[in-house]
Amino acid sequence: MVWVSAAAFGVAWWLGLYLLARDPRKPLLRRAAAGLLAFAGAVVADRLAGADPWFGGARIVLVCAPVLAFSGAFVRLLPRGAVERVDRWWRVGLLPLCALLAMPAAGGFLPAGYLLGALTLLALLGTMLGMLGQHAEWSEDSRRSAAGLLTVGALLLGLSTALILLGLNVLPRTAMLSVIAADLVVLGLGIAVLDAYDEGEGLRADMIHSLVVSGATAAVFGGQAALALTLVGERPVLVALFFGAVAAAITLQVLNRLLQVGADRVAFASDPQLCAARIELRSATEALLRKGSDNGLHTGG
Numbered sequence: 457m458v459w460v461s462a463a464a465f466g467v468a469w470w471l472g473l474y475l476l477a478r479d480p481r482k483p484l485l486r487r488a489a490a491g492l493l494a495f496a497g498a499v500v501a502d503r504l505a506g507a508d509p510w511f512g513g514a515r516i517v518l519v520c521a522p523v524l525a526f527s528g529a530f531v532r533l534l535p536r537g538a539v540e541r542v543d544r545w546w547r548v549g550l551l552p553l554c555a556l557l558a559m560p561a562a563g564g565f566l567p568a569g570y571l572l573g574a575l576t577l578l579a580l581l582g583t584m585l586g587m588l589g590q591h592a593e594w595s596e597d598s599r600r601s602a603a604g605l606l607t608v609g610a611l612l613l614g615l616s617t618a619l620i621l622l623g624l625n626v627l628p629r630t631a632m633l634s635v636i637a638a639d640l641v642v643l644g645l646g647i648a649v650l651d652a653y654d655e656g657e658g659l660r661a662d663m664i665h666s667l668v669v670s671g672a673t674a675a676v677f678g679g680q681a682a683l684a685l686t687l688v689g690e691r692p693v694l695v696a697l698f699f700g701a702v703a704a705a706i707t708l709q710v711l712n713r714l715l716q717v718g719a720d721r722v723a724f725a726s727d728p729q730l731c732a733a734r735i736e737l738r739s740a741t742e743a744l745l746r747k748g749s750d751n752g753l754h755t756g757g
Contacts, residue, residue: 458690458698460630461503462678464637466702468496470670471644473710474663478651483543484532488647491525494518495640499633500699504692514562516569519620519636523576523613524554526643530583530610533650538586550579573621577614584610599653605646613639670709677705713738 472492475485498518505514531546532539554572561569584607616636627635652659681698688694708715717735724731 458503458685458695459682460634461499462682462698462702464634465496465499465699466671466674466678466706467641468492468499468637469703470667470706470710471641471648472496473707474666475644475648475651477710477714478648482651484529484647485651487525487529487532488644491522491529492640492644494521494525495636496703498522499637500696502629502633503695503699513560513564513566513569516566516573516621517558517562519617520554520558520569520572520576522636522640523573523580523617524551526610526613526640527576527579527583529643529647530580530587530606533587533606534583535586542583542586546579550575570621573617577617577621580610580614599650602646602649602653605642605649609639609642609646613643666710670706673705673709674702678702 469492472489475492476489478485480486495518498515498521501518502515528543528546528551531543534542554575557568557572557575561572587603587606613636616632616639620632620636648659648663678698678701681694681701685694685698716738720731720734724734
């Protein structure tokens with residue numbers, strides 16, 4: 457089942473980095489990316505820890521982290537008059553409280569973990585209901601589809617998380633994490649559609665290109681570790697190496713532009729005009745993928 461975990465990890469890691477790379481200055485994208493990346497880390501930790509009893513509390517914390525992050529993302533989608541006030545409450549009140557509960561929960565004090573789960577689920581559902589107030593303004597096709605994705609994704613994520621917290625083994629643990637991965641991907645897609653609309657950009661071509669190249673790169677680099685896993689068995693060191701190779705391959709692809717900009721600034725520090733020209737050409741090339749008649753996943757007629 458390591459391959460199922462790898463698929464869930466890879467998609468969550470890719471989409472988290474993709475959202476972050478779009479514009480790391482936006483709190484909406486940062487929080488959504490944090491939720492996806494936290495879940496990817498949870499998949500790896502769960503795979504390495506297995507069914508060890510000591511990991512029960514830490515598992516609760518890791519499952520709740522994406523829920524908390526997406527509740528913060530939903531705060532940024534509330535009606536304008538409430539965003540700053542609720543965001544301050546989320547940052548100053550809920551976030552520190554959840555951090556305090558996470559410490560004893562990770563140490564094995566399960567009541568703190570259950571309280572943490574209840575708080576994060578209530579925050580997710582509450583902010584989702586508040587976000588529904590925006591639906592009247594989201595009359596364009598792309599934003600309507602985003603609202604649907606966010607609503608469905610939040611409800612499914614809340615249900616999946618509740619099942620894990622309650623210990624209801626509806627599905628095997630690995631399969632349950634894969635279900636949560638699908639829920640988070642739906643939420644991430646909704647966030648990406650909204651951001652593309654706000655920026656006046658197309659999304660489909662850019663996202664598909666990033667996914668295909670990331671998947672191919674991960675298969676090349678991760679395939680070598682996968683071969684070792686097949687021949688030797690699921691040893692913890694090899695499992696960690698496998699996930700590390702997949703993560704590194706995806707990271708290098710998704711953050712390629714940012715890495716190249718940094719390399720140019722170091723390599724061409726003595727020639728700022730050349731550096732600026734290379735950055736401009738690279739930006740123009742990437743803009744072609746985001747240019748089009750669609751402001752979301754679908755092309756307008």
